[in-house]
Amino acid sequence: MQAINLFADTVQASTAFKAMSPVTYDGALAAADDLVYGVAFVDAEVGDQVAVAVIGTAQVMLSTAVAPGDGLIPDGVGGVKKIGKDDVPFARARKSGAAGARAEVFLLPQ
Numbered sequence: 001m002q003a004i005n006l007f008a009d010t011v012q013a014s015t016a017f018k019a020m021s022p023v024t025y026d027g028a029l030a031a032a033d034d035l036v037y038g039v040a041f042v043d044a045e046v047g048d049q050v051a052v053a054v055i056g057t058a059q060v061m062l063s064t065a066v067a068p069g070d071g072l073i074p075d076g077v078g079g080v081k082k083i084g085k086d087d088v089p090f091a092r093a094r095k096s097g098a099a100g101a102r103a104e105v106f107l108l109p110q
Contacts, residue, residue: 003104006056011037013044020060020102021078022090023052030074032081035110036090057094057104066093072105080105 011027017040022030025037027050038052039060063079066072071089072080083089090110097103 002057003053003059004057005053007054008041008051009038009054010049010051013046013048013050016043016045018043018078020058022060022074022080023050029076029078030090031076032073032087034074036074037110038107039091039105053107055107055109057106058091059102060091060105062097062099062101062103065099066097066103068093068095 014027015029017029019042021040022036023040024030024034030036038054039058041051044050061079063075064081070093071083072091073083073087075081091105094104
């Protein structure tokens with residue numbers, strides 16, 4: 001599995017989170033209704049400077065099964081889940097994946 005990073009940036013972590021977690025513009029672990037800035041490359045503690053993938057593809061952990069093209073939102077605990085009817089995705093699944101699996105996603109700027 002790969003990740004093709006076209007643009008990465010650094011944020012200061014305002015909460016702790018694990019690598020592959022969706023992160024907000026202000027460096028917090030993203031909740032389902034948050035705007036997502038990118039996906040963290042590494043684990044972070046509060047105050048750490050952390051690189052995040054912003055444009056391109058990224059590796060994430062799935063909390064629900066997905067099919068190619070499914071829209072994804074944060075699950076609030078460091079993974080991603082399939083969107084509901086009224087949700088705005090921050091990423092789309094590149095391939096099918098089972099809940100609990102690692103997957104590559106296409107990032108969608110928010």
